[in-house]
Amino acid sequence: MRYNCPISSLQNETELSGDFFDEFLLESSDLSRVGSLCVEEMCGVARGLNQLGKRVVLVWDLLMTQSVFEKKQLIFEAIDLTLFDAVRVSDPGAYHYLNTKFPNTAVQLVLDNGNHNLAGILGWEKLSGNLERLVLSSQLPFNIITQYCINLSTDVEIQIFGKIPLFYSPRKLLNSHLEQASGSALLEAVGTSEESPHKGFTILENEHGTFMYHPKELSLMDRIEKLNVSKIKWGRFDLRHPHQVSSVGVLEELVSNFSASAYREFRESYSHQLIRGFFEVNKTDAQFKNLVNRKVQRKDENYLGEIAEVKKERYLGIDIKKCEGTLRLGQKVLIKTPDGKELLTSFKKCFDVDGVEIQTITKPGLYRFNFIPKTSKKSQIYLYSGE
Amino acid sequence: MSLELLAPAGDLEKLKVGVMYGADAVYLGGENFGLRARAGNFTLEEIKEGVEFAHLRNAKVYVVLNSFLFDNEIQKLPEFVTYLEQMGVDAVIVSDMGVFQTVKSSCNIDIHVSTQASCLNESTVSLWKSLGAKRVILGREVSITEAKKIRQNCGIEVEMFSHGSLCMAYSGHCVISNYTGGRDSNRGGCAHSCRFEYSLDFKNNQKQSKKSFFMSSKDLNGIELVDQFEDASIDSLKIEGRMKTALYLATVVKSYRAAIDSLKTAEGPAPSPQELDHELRSFSHRDYTAGGLSGEFGSESVYDREHGLCGDYMIIGSIKNASAQSGLVLEVRNGLKLGDKIEIMTFKGKNIEIELDQMFDFADVPIESINPNQLLKIPYIEEVNTHNIVRKMGRLS
Missing domain, CATH: 2.40.30.10 (Translation factors)
Known part of the structure; x- marks a missing residue:
């Protein structure tokens, strides 16, 4: 595995450009989400890194509405692309634009949110004739990514260390709290939820919108040996903040010569709590089954309808929704209540909506049946199939 | 070509309400593959019944498959979409490239590309068109002026959100729920963390600490812009809200139907814009904004309150x-x-x-x-x- 790192300002350029990283992701304020280099500075840094023999990538990871895209295209087209080994994009439009207008430029595609299946990733891969890297989502577990690596013909990159982005909005959400608008100046705040136990969200606002980060940071350092022998070719260290940049030496040492005790010491002294995110497993849909009361969900087979009213000791109002054959009094029906009870019973009396007593039901509609204890509104009625 | 009014159908009853109040099309979710894990969601039989009900009244039915799926779910998709096609579903709405490719290779049903897929510019829309999409649903950050240009230059159907709740983030680019609640927001588990109150401590004393619902957005209301949508040749206006009440649905669909109809016929006295606006404020809602439809979202689009406004x-x-x-x-x-x-x-x-x-x-x-x-x-x-x-x-x- 080889390592790379974003350079978003001149300050971290000097601190990061040692031997540890083989590639640098240059982030300008014009084209990247949180970069602060002006284009001239970015090109200057690129020249310097080129002389050091490093790979240099131009980051253009904004999402862009049409009018923004038109402006950014002009900026992009004025840049000397010979300074860069590749261009990294996130917006599908920017990807398509590079593939069609700059077919000889190597492209790195960020598939950060979603794209959690091989069919989709392969779909993106085949759209470019010059795709050199796929940056996969941090929500994909390691075992799945390694499976993908076998099937993809493009190098894969994942994040190894750094802040975890949670939220990207084009709106300026901090600015509204200032008495005077700050224009395009960078605003930074720490958010604490008043309604959940979560605190310490870093929130940044710049000319491109507002970005929120997880209070804890990602670190796969204690899995670095496993990663180093995997088919994942690139590992990214997102080290933009001063507290992160000052850790470069320790991280480099851990990468080349991992020691559990050294890592424990590093963790304990690091300013932020470190997590492995979804590296081992992603169970973010495990709670879905609890979000819906499956007991009130209709099952199609033998379904008749549902109870619309329970008038205790007097009657049941039932909305017969499906009646392909005829329902006769005395036929066995299964009533499934919202709290999970099942009652096997039969109806003895039935009246149509006009109050006329009937023996058989041949069409959907509202009907009044004799009262059956222990039933409740929204109970589902099924014709009993004998199983 | 006329502007399609597209309404949410949270369940079969709401589908019927939407169609009867004048929706030209409805969108609904099956029991899997959609983005509303908590919605009623339709069984196959209910989808069939919904399609029959809608088609009998010249309305179309679109089924959302807009969840970001994992590999094991992709495998189950061909059977489901083939069944949808057989039932006469008019299109499916997808956001994931894997879902798109799988649907394309399984059947001939029309595909609409969801707003979750970051459809924000001409280049993205051209890409989806080249892959065979019938329609794109533009991101809620795109203005009507931009949409007009996209529609003209790309030659593909364009759908825009016109009413309802707004994500504060670019759709698909918020994973707060995933990391803080263990629920994938892009798979139907959004915990609406953006509606929470936060205390904000500004760095470098840029501002004193403050409590705020700074990530909560006002609701979108584009009814006064219906003529602009029409002028921009937008194909479909979408009302958000599969989880919302039948009262919301009936009121919003009826109001937009009246606004759209008033553009093309002189049949009877049309309700005034004031009357329609009053109607849209008659049920519980957050304060309204035209959002990005007429330009950039400003700071006034933040809804810095906990609860919605009560209607009359x-x-x-x-x-x-x-x-x-x-x-x-x-x-x-x-x-x-x-x-x-x-x-x-x-x-x-x-x-x-x-x-x-x-x-x-x-x-x-x-x-x-x-x-x-x-x-x-x-x-x-x-x-x-x-x-x-x-x-x-x-x-x-």
């Missing part, structure tokens, strides 16, 4: 049966008593206000009051139909 009306229920012989049967959701004034929302035109002077239970016994979740019979009124929504002035206590 609350729902009473829906008409389950209307016949001259049996009268009107109303499924009551909020209690009523003799003398109460209720308003029956007709599908088109003026609503019918009545004072309840006779009430009967479902066994035709006269009653003086009725509690929620019961069936009420009242005398027949000729203009009233099954699926009409009934509301009442006042607020829930």
Whole structure:
């Protein structure tokens, strides 16, 4: 595995450009989400890194509405692309634009949110004739990514260390709290939820919108040996903040010569709590089954309808929704209540909506049946199939 | 070409309400693959019934497959979409490239590309068109002016959100729920963390610490821009809200139907913009913004409050049966008593206000009051139909 790192300002350029990283992701304020280099500075840094023999990538990871895209295209087209080994994009439009207008430029595609299946990733891969890297989502577990690596013909990159982005909005959400608008100046705040136990969200606002980060940071350092022998070719260290940049030496040492005790010491002294995110497993849909009361969900087979009213000791109002054959009094029906009870019973009396007593039901509609204890509104009625 | 009005169908009842109040098309979710894990969601049989109901009334049905799927789910997709095609579903809405490719290779059903796929610019839209998409649903950050250009230059159907709740983030680019609640927001588990209150401590004393609902967005309301949508040749106007009430659905669909119809016909007096605006404020909602439709989202688009604004009306229920012989049967959701004034929302035109002077239970016994979740019979009124929504002035206590 080889390592790379974003350079978003001149300050971290000097601190990061040692031997540890083989590639640098240059982030300008014009084209990247949180970069602060002006284009001239970015090109200057690129020249310097080129002389050091490093790979240099131009980051253009904004999402862009049409009018923004038109402006950014002009900026992009004025840049000397010979300074860069590749261009990294996130917006599908920017990807398509590079593939069609700059077919000889190597492209790195960020598939950060979603794209959690091989069919989709392969779909993106085949759209470019010059795709050199796929940056996969941090929500994909390691075992799945390694499976993908076998099937993809493009190098894969994942994040190894750094802040975890949670939220990207084009709106300026901090600015509204200032008495005077700050224009395009960078605003930074720490958010604490008043309604959940979560605190310490870093929130940044710049000319491109507002970005929120997880209070804890990602670190796969204690899995670095496993990663180093995997088919994942690139590992990214997102080290933009001063507290992160000052850790470069320790991280480099851990990468080349991992020691559990050294890592424990590093963790304990690091300013932020470190997590492995979804590296081992992603169970973010495990709670879905609890979000819906499956007991009130209709099952199609033998379904008749549902109870619309329970008038205790007097009657049941039932909305017969499906009646392909005829329902006769005395036929066995299964009533499934919202709290999970099942009652096997039969109806003895039935009246149509006009109050006329009937023996058989041949069409959907509202009907009044004799009262059956222990039933409740929204109970589902099924014709009993004998199983 | 006319502007399609596309309404949410959270369940079969709401599908019927949406269609009857004038939606040209409805979108719904099956039991899997959609983005609303908590919505009613349709069984296969319900989808079939919904399609039959809608097609009989010249309305289309789109099924959302807009969840970001994992590999094991992709494998189950071909059978499901083939069944949808056989049932006559008019299109599926997808956001994931893997879903797109799988649907494309499994059947010939039309594909609409979801707003979750970051459809923000011409280049993205051209890409999806080249892959065979029939329509793109533009991101809510795209203005009508930009959409017009995209529509003209790309030659593909364009759908835009016109009403309802707004994500504060670019759709698909918020994973707060994933990391803080263990629920994938892009797979239907959004915990709406953006609606929480946060205390903000600004760095470098840029501002004193403050509590705020800084990530909560006002609701979108584009009804005053319907003529601009039409002028921009937008194909479809989408109303958000599969989880919302039948009262919301009926009111919003009826209002937008009237606004769209007023563009092309002089049939009868059209409601004034003020009347339509008043209607859209008649139910519980967050304050409104035109959002990005007329330009960039400004700071006024933040809804710095916890609760929505109460409207003037609350729902009473829906008409389950209307016949001259049996009268009107109303499924009551909020209690009523003799003398109460209720308003029956007709599908088109003026609503019918009545004072309840006779009430009967479902066994035709006269009653003086009725509690929620019961069936009420009242005398027949000729203009009233099954699926009409009934509301009442006042607020829930």
